[in-house]
Amino acid sequence: MFRIRFHGRGGEGIKTASRILGSSFFFEGFQVQDAPKYGAERRGAPVSAYVRADHKQIYERGEIHKPDLIIIADETLLHVTRNTVLEGIYENTVIFIISAMSNSELEEIINCGKTIIKIAPAVLPENYHRFLSSITASATARFTGIIQIDSLIRGVEEELKSAKNDLILENTAIAKKIFNDMTSYSGIVTETDGTPVITEPQLIDLPLHNSSIATPAIRTGSTSVKNQTGSWRTSRPVILQEKCSRCMLCNVYCPDSAITKNEEGFPVIDYNHCKGCLICREVCPSGAITQEDEKTSRSKTV
Amino acid sequence: MTRQVLLTGNAAAAWGARLSSADYIPAFPITPQTEIIETLSEWINNGEMDSHLTMFESEHSMITAAGSAATAGVRVFTATSSQGLMFGMEMIFALPGWRVPFVLVNVSRGLASPITLECDHNDILAARDSGCIQIHCSTCQEILDSVIIGYKISENKEIRLPVIVNLDGFYLSFTREAVEIPEHHEVSQYLGEYNQMNDHYSSSAPQARGLIVLGGSQYSYFRYQAHLANLKALDVYKEAAEEFAIQFGRNYSVIESYRTDDAEYCFIMIGSFSTKAKSAVDHLRSEGLKIGLIRPRLIRPFPSEELNILLSGIKGAAVIDQNISFGKGGILYTEITSALYGAHGSYPVTGSFIGGLGGRDITIDEFIVIAGEMREYTKKGIQPRTRLLFTGDELE
Ligand code: SF4
Numbered sequence: 001m002f003r004i005r006f007h008g009r010g011g012e013g014i015k016t017a018s019r020i021l022g023s024s025f026f027f028e029g030f031q032v033q034d035a036p037k038y039g040a041e042r043r044g045a046p047v048s049a050y051v052r053a054d055h056k057q058i059y060e061r062g063e064i065h066k067p068d069l070i071i072i073a074d075e076t077l078l079h080v081t082r083n084t085v086l087e088g089i090y091e092n093t094v095i096f097i098i099s100a101m102s103n104s105e106l107e108e109i110i111n112c113g114k115t116i117i118k119i120a121p122a123v124l125p126e127n128y129h130r131f132l133s134s135i136t137a138s139a140t141a142r143f144t145g146i147i148q149i150d151s152l153i154r155g156v157e158e159e160l161k162s163a164k165n166d167l168i169l170e171n172t173a174i175a176k177k178i179f180n181d182m183t184s185y186s187g188i189v190t191e192t193d194g195t196p197v198i199t200e201p202q203l204i205d206l207p208l209h210n211s212s213i214a215t216p217a218i219r220t221g222s223t224s225v226k227n228q229t230g231s232w233r234t235s236r237p238v239i240l241q242e243k244c245s246r247c248m249l250c251n252v253y254c255p256d257s258a259i260t261k262n263e264e265g266f267p268v269i270d271y272n273h274c275k276g277c278l279i280c281r282e283v284c285p286s287g288a289i290t291q292e293d294e295k296t297s298r299s300k301t302v
Numbered sequence: 303m304t305r306q307v308l309l310t311g312n313a314a315a316a317w318g319a320r321l322s323s324a325d326y327i328p329a330f331p332i333t334p335q336t337e338i339i340e341t342l343s344e345w346i347n348n349g350e351m352d353s354h355l356t357m358f359e360s361e362h363s364m365i366t367a368a369g370s371a372a373t374a375g376v377r378v379f380t381a382t383s384s385q386g387l388m389f390g391m392e393m394i395f396a397l398p399g400w401r402v403p404f405v406l407v408n409v410s411r412g413l414a415s416p417i418t419l420e421c422d423h424n425d426i427l428a429a430r431d432s433g434c435i436q437i438h439c440s441t442c443q444e445i446l447d448s449v450i451i452g453y454k455i456s457e458n459k460e461i462r463l464p465v466i467v468n469l470d471g472f473y474l475s476f477t478r479e480a481v482e483i484p485e486h487h488e489v490s491q492y493l494g495e496y497n498q499m500n501d502h503y504s505s506s507a508p509q510a511r512g513l514i515v516l517g518g519s520q521y522s523y524f525r526y527q528a529h530l531a532n533l534k535a536l537d538v539y540k541e542a543a544e545e546f547a548i549q550f551g552r553n554y555s556v557i558e559s560y561r562t563d564d565a566e567y568c569f570i571m572i573g574s575f576s577t578k579a580k581s582a583v584d585h586l587r588s589e590g591l592k593i594g595l596i597r598p599r600l601i602r603p604f605p606s607e608e609l610n611i612l613l614s615g616i617k618g619a620a621v622i623d624q625n626i627s628f629g630k631g632g633i634l635y636t637e638i639t640s641a642l643y644g645a646h647g648s649y650p651v652t653g654s655f656i657g658g659l660g661g662r663d664i665t666i667d668e669f670i671v672i673a674g675e676m677r678e679y680t681k682k683g684i685q686p687r688t689r690l691l692f693t694g695d696e697l698e
């Protein structure tokens with residue numbers, strides 16, 4: 001069985017990536033199971049997806065705790081949900097990441113002694129975020145050494161069939177390119193015989209606690225401050241003071257109270273918590289809020 | 303020609319409704335069910351499905367509309383989940399007394415509080431005593447097929463009760479698996495013409511449902527009739543499943559059993575995690591433990607006799623409940639043990655394990671711990687205490 005786990009952020013195409021891979025396996029004659037896992041949150045929140053492929057019926061289900069391959073489509077996750085992203089690494093696990101970091105930096109951060117395959121954004125087209133699902137699915141297909149290019153392309157076409165024709169063509173083109181570029185890694189992810197690796201869980205007897213502990217309640221107002229939802233942002237709102245009339249409508253509509261007023265009465269965005277929903281841009285009557293690509297503006301400011 | 307495609311559990315449920323030619327679909331969205339009505343509305347919009355979909359302002363109205371439309375003589379499909387099922391619960395309990403057929407798909411999600419979006423079975427088991435028939439699924443294929451079989455039972459002239467087909471949120475609803483989609487005309491042939499019986503609307507012959515009867519005698523009569531019809535559904539189910547197997551080649555007994563022939567131990571559970579139990583069974587068998595899986599598909603009517611037959615010869619049974627009745631424990635455990643009581647000369651040592659609440663995983667490792675514990679207690683001949691599948695790390 002192949003057990004493959006994708007990590008990315010909502011809106012980056014992680015679910016689509018897992019489905020392209022799932023369909024590609026399916027077209028190769030495998031039994032397949034693919035599933036996304038996400039919470040109640042919106043674009044930009046961490047999401048994961050699983051693909052299992054086997055020659056016989058698959059009985060396992062849900063989360064993959066010991067993956068043969070981990071795909072990290074968004075390297076910022078290593079700072080936010082590191083333990084989730086790197087959960088269950090075992091001797092065969094291979095890690096694939098899209099990252100601008102150097103190999104030694106990556107090794108230091110991931111620090112698990114496993115094979116790390118990296119694609120640097122620099123070798124990808126500038127707008128590669130639009131094709132993240134095809135890029136990651138294609139690389140992964142190549143790593144298995146089993147999926148042929150025809151099945152991969154069929155998978156891309158199948159999963160993007162509701163998209164415009166141009167977009168499908170751009171996706172299949174980049175999928176082919178990545179598949180070729182990754183030739184030297186063909187077969188690096190190997191199929192296991194499916195036998196589970198057992199580690200005995202330590203079950204406990206849950207005692208009765210006082211109801212003041214056992215009530216699901218938030219009793220302080222500041223917990224949301226600790227949750228740096230700014231890391232979810234894929235687009236960044238930027239206020240142009242020269243156009244701003246200081247009406248503060250943006251402040252009223254921001255669902256995260258991420259806009260405050262400075263001494264001169266201008267709105268200021270708290271980028272640690274702004275999730276990038278761009279509602280502020282929508283409601284601004286003066287067109288004083290523009291949208292920038294988060295990754296680009298972040299690298300500008302760093 | 304039948305096709306095999308990758309479908310989510312939600313899409314499989316929608317296909318079941320489409321192939322069954324549901325005429326009318328009252329709808330209300332709720333996570334993780336929404337994809338079902340989205341899929342159906344898209345098909346209707348594209349002209350791929352000939353049906354009417356109406357959005358309601360709540361599940362209470364939606365389920366009322368399902369019953370009313372069925373009374374008017376059309377084939378009805380609807381779907382909900384969790385809090386939605388709870389909100390419609392007044393009508394879930396009322397409609398079996400109307401003796402109307404329709405299929406409702408419930409996508410299981412844990413109940414508040416605290417709120418969750420993920421799966422457990424307290425929602426569907428709250429409908430246990432409603433009179434609706436309950437079919438529980440463990441794969442995407444089974445969902446599609448169960449919707450079709452559901453109509454066959456529901457519309458049977460002796461039954462005329464709503465059928466709820468249950469599937470697990472996330473673990474089935476959003477999970478894709480290979481599903482064979484039968485031909486539409488073959489399903490039509492299997493289900494036959496929709497038989498309105500008493501259920502038709504005509505302004506020249508008005509009728510009323512949901513009546514009041516006072517004094518208790520008539521009430522007792524009608525209530526017991528619904529009970530008898532529900533019991534009868536067990537035989538009707540068997541016939542329907544047999545016919546289904548002949549026509550479509552897939553076999554769904556009232557209880558699925560996996561590697562139980564020579565088994566000394568077994569897991570008993572419902573829902574999608576039971577496929578995980580199968581991989582645990584395979585693993586434990588490879589280590590020499592004679593263990594199997596017993597998975598009731600029907601919870602109402604409850605297949606007591608079939609259960610007893612399967613359990614004869616089993617020494618230790620672990621019932622795994624993804625639900626909890628506060629103040630009692632696992633609901634399935636209560637159902638199983640009450641079905642066993644008095645039936646055998648001796649019955650197995652039966653352990654109660656509660657896990658998978660609110661989508662918490664039950665890992666294969668935990669199945670193995672459960673099996674170990676059952677073995678130990680069976681040897682001693684005593685019932686193990688109820689265990690929650692919960693580790694020290696989780697208390698952090
Ligand atoms: S809504 Fe626009 S004009 Fe008004 S304060 Fe905000 S940025 Fe300025």
Ligand code: SF4
Pocket residue numbers: 237253254255256257258259269273274275276277278279280281
């Ligand atoms: S994009 Fe604008 S409205 Fe949305 S969270 Fe950020 S500041 Fe608030």
